[in-house]
Amino acid sequence: MGLGRFGCKRVHSIVKDSRTRLCAVSDTAVHRARDVSTEMNCEFTTDWEEAVDRHDVDVVVVSTSTQFLSDIALGALQAGKHVLCEKPFGRSAKEVLPAVLTAKTKGLTLKVGYNHRYHPALEKAHEIWRSGKLGRLHFLRCVYGHGGRAGYEREWRTQAECAGGGQLLDQGVHALDLFRWFAGEFVEVKAVSDTSYWPIAPLEDNIFALLRNADGCVAQLHASWTSWKNIFRFELSAEQGYLSVSGLGGFYGTESLIHGVRVALGQAPQECRFEFPGPDESLKTEWTDFLDCIEQGKAPRSGGEDGWRTLKLAESIYAAARAASTSVDNQCSSASA
Numbered sequence: 001m002g003l004g005r006f007g008c009k010r011v012h013s014i015v016k017d018s019r020t021r022l023c024a025v026s027d028t029a030v031h032r033a034r035d036v037s038t039e040m041n042c043e044f045t046t047d048w049e050e051a052v053d054r055h056d057v058d059v060v061v062v063s064t065s066t067q068f069l070s071d072i073a074l075g076a077l078q079a080g081k082h083v084l085c086e087k088p089f090g091r092s093a094k095e096v097l098p099a100v101l102t103a104k105t106k107g108l109t110l111k112v113g114y115n116h117r118y119h120p121a122l123e124k125a126h127e128i129w130r131s132g133k134l135g136r137l138h139f140l141r142c143v144y145g146h147g148g149r150a151g152y153e154r155e156w157r158t159q160a161e162c163a164g165g166g167q168l169l170d171q172g173v174h175a176l177d178l179f180r181w182f183a184g185e186f187v188e189v190k191a192v193s194d195t196s197y198w199p200i201a202p203l204e205d206n207i208f209a210l211l212r213n214a215d216g217c218v219a220q221l222h223a224s225w226t227s228w229k230n231i232f233r234f235e236l237s238a239e240q241g242y243l244s245v246s247g248l249g250g251f252y253g254t255e256s257l258i259h260g261v262r263v264a265l266g267q268a269p270q271e272c273r274f275e276f277p278g279p280d281e282s283l284k285t286e287w288t289d290f291l292d293c294i295e296q297g298k299a300p301r302s303g304g305e306d307g308w309r310t311l312k313l314a315e316s317i318y319a320a321a322r323a324a325s326t327s328v329d330n331q332c333s334s335a336s337a
Contacts, residue, residue, distance in 0.1 A: 001026045001027075001048045001051065001052075001060065001061065001062045001063060001064055001068075001072050002026075002027060002062065002063035002064035002065070002068075002086075003025055003026075003027040003029075003032050003033060003036050003063075004063065004064075004065075006063055006086065007027075007061075007063035007064075008036065009283055010061050010063050010084075010283060010287075011025065011036060011040060013283045013284050013286075013287040014061070014287065015040055016284065017284075017287060017288065017291065019291050020059070020287075020291065022040050022042045023042055023043065023054060023056050023057050024037075024042055024043040024044060024045060024051050024054060024057065025037050025040065025042060025043075025044050025051075026044065026045050026046065026047070026048050026050075026051040027044075027046065028046050029046075030046050033045065033046060048072050048075070049075060052072075052075055052076040052079045052081055053079055057081060058081060058082060059081060059082045059083070059084070059294070060072075060073075060076035060081045060082070060083050060084075061083075061084045061085075062076070062083060062084070062085040062086060063086050063113075064086075065156045065157070065162050065163070066088060066090065066091055066156075066157075066162060066163050066164055066169065067091060067161065067162045067163075067164070069085055069086060069088075069089055069090050069096075070085075070089060070090035070091075070095045070096045070098075070099055072085075073085040073089070073096075073099045073110070074098050074099040074102060077099055077102040077103050077106060077108055077110065078102060080106065080108070081108070082108050082109040082110070082294050083099070083103070083108070083109070083110050083111070084111045084112075084113060084287075084290055085099075085110070085111070085112055085113065085307070086112075086113040087112055087113050087114050087173055087174065087177070087302075087307065087310075088112075088164075088165075088169045088173045088307070088310070088311060088314070089112045089304075089307040089308070089310075089311060090164070090311065091163070091164025091165070091169075092164060092311060092315065093308050093309075093311040093312040093315060096304075096307060096308050096311060097308060099304060100304040100305055100307075100308050103304050104304075109290070109293050109294045109300060109303075110300075110303060110304035111290050111293070111300040111301075111302060111303055111304070112302045112303070112304065112306060112307030112310075113286065113302075114173075114174060114177040114301075114302040114306075114307075114310075115282040115283055115286045116174045116177070116178060116248075116282070117177070117178070117181060117286075117301050117302060118282040118283075118285040118286045118289070118301075119245075119248060119255060119276075119280070119282045120255065120276045121245045121246075121247075121255045121256060121257040121274065121276050122178065122234065122245055124257050124274055125234070125236065125243045125245055125257055125259075126181065126182065128243060128259055129182060129236060129238075129243065133240065133241070133261075134236075134238035134239065134240050134241050134242075134243070135238050135239030135240040135241075136215075136238060136239040137182070137183060137215070137217045137236070137237075137238045138217065138218075138237045138238055138239065139217060139218045139219065139220065139236075139237050140178075140179055140182060140183060140217065140218075140219040140220070140234075140235065140236050140237075141219070141220045141221075141233075141234070141235040142175035142178065142179070142219075142220070142221050142222075142223075142233065142234045142235070143222050143223075143224075143227075143231055143232070143233045144171045144172065144174065144175055144221075144222075144223050144224075144231065144232050144233075145167070145171065145222070145223055145224030145225060145226070145227030145230070145231055146171075146224075146225065146227055146230045146231075146251075147225070147226060147227055147228040147229070147230075148198060148205075148225050148226075152198060152225070153198050153199050153200050157170055158198065158200040158203060159200075159203075160202060160203055163203070165203060165204075165314065165318065166193075166195075166200060166203030166204040166205060166207070166225070167203075167204055167205055167206065167207055167223045167224060167225045168193070168204065168207040168209075168223060168314055168317060168318070169314060170223075170225075171223050172207050172209075172221060172223035172314070172317075173310055173311075173314055175221050175223060175234070176221070176310050176313050176314060176317075177302055177306070177310050178234060179211065179219040179221070180306070180309065180310060180313070181301075181302075182236060183213050183215075183217045183219060184213055184214075185213060185214075185309065186211040186212060186213050186219065186313060186316075187212065187213060187214050188211065188212040189209065189210070189211055189313075189316045189317055189319075189320045190209070190210045190320055190324070191207065191208060191209040191210070191317045191318070191320040191321040191324065192207075192208045192321055192324055192325075193206065193207050193208070193318070193321040193325075194206040194207075194208075196226055197225070197226045198225060198226075204321075205224065205225040205226055206222070206223070206224045206225070206226060207221065207222070207223050207224075207317065207321070208221070208222050209221040209317045209320070209321075211313075211317075230251040230252045230253075231252065232245075232246065232247060232248045232252045232253075233245070233246050239262075240261065240262055241259065241260050241261040241262050241269065242258075242259075242260045242262075242269075243257065243258070243259055243260075244257070244258040244260070245257050246258075248280065249276075249278075249279065249280040250280060254275060254276070254277050255275075255276040255277075255280075256273060256274065256275050256276065257273070257274040257276075258271055258272070258273050258274075259271065259272045259273075259274070260272075289301065
């Protein structure tokens with residue numbers, strides 16, 4: 001469902017896997033749906049309800065703009081289909097909860113498409129972290145952004161009704177999902193949002209957040225639509241060393257991981273560098289894992305409840321940013337009085 005740039009990438013992952021057959025594609029733009037169906041030798045429709053009711057469909061991939069994600073995911077689950085739904089899953093945690101509950105009730109696999117968990121550098125970093133070699137986790141940092149493109153302010157992702165939020169719900173949620181993957185749930189949030197360049201208010205083009213979990217680990221996020229050169233950097237620091245991931249391939253640069261081991265205070269750490277120069281195959285790897293989960297009855301990485309919790313965290317960040325803005329306004333008013 002949904003045949004934009006990302007939806008078409010999903011189509012290619014499906015047709016390249018020997019375990020799946022593409023039965024139908026759907027998009028409200030009839031010419032797009034027809035063109036993809038011709039290329040992929042499958043049927044097409046502009047009515048998503050018609051598609052999910054098909055008896056030959058077992059799995060539905062929802063890749064529309066954000067305002068339609070949760071409704072289509074819920075409809076597909078109610079029709080007894082397993083679902084892979086693109087992030088952020090919906091515009092709010094409340095909006096996606098019915099799909100999460102329906103998947104549990106019906107025993108269906110519901111996955112949210114946080115494909116960054118399947119990038120090889122991040123997978124390797126998580127493997128090292130889970131081994132316990134680094135000791136107690138101190139902090140996480142993520143910087144993620146790009147500079148948009150001509151006409152960006154007119155795209156659906158910069159419209160509040162369509163997207164539900166700005167850069168936090170676009171790229172920032174990938175960082176939040178990774179933070180939760182490494183550090184679990186967070187109990188304290190501070191944040192500042194800004195609309196510094198793009199004329200998209202009340203949505204933000206920059207978000208700055210500090211999070212802390214119950215063990216004292218702090219996570220720092222800066223997600224930006226005013227990074228004029230594409231950037232992705234994810235860092236982890238712990239008692240015995242650190243991990244640093246840079247790049248996601250393509251315009252974000254070659255994907256790499258540095259694993260540093262603390263030797264002694266005041267001495268240079270020992271570093272091991274891993275390079276992943278190949279094409280981005282995170283969607284292919286994610287699709288393989290999704291199918292394994294369906295066949296084996298396993299809980300997927302970034303399942304429905306994960307997606308719901310990530311949205312709750314994003315809402316906490318927005319609330320903290322509003323509170324910070326209000327606090328500053330009140331202080332200014334008091335000073336003037």
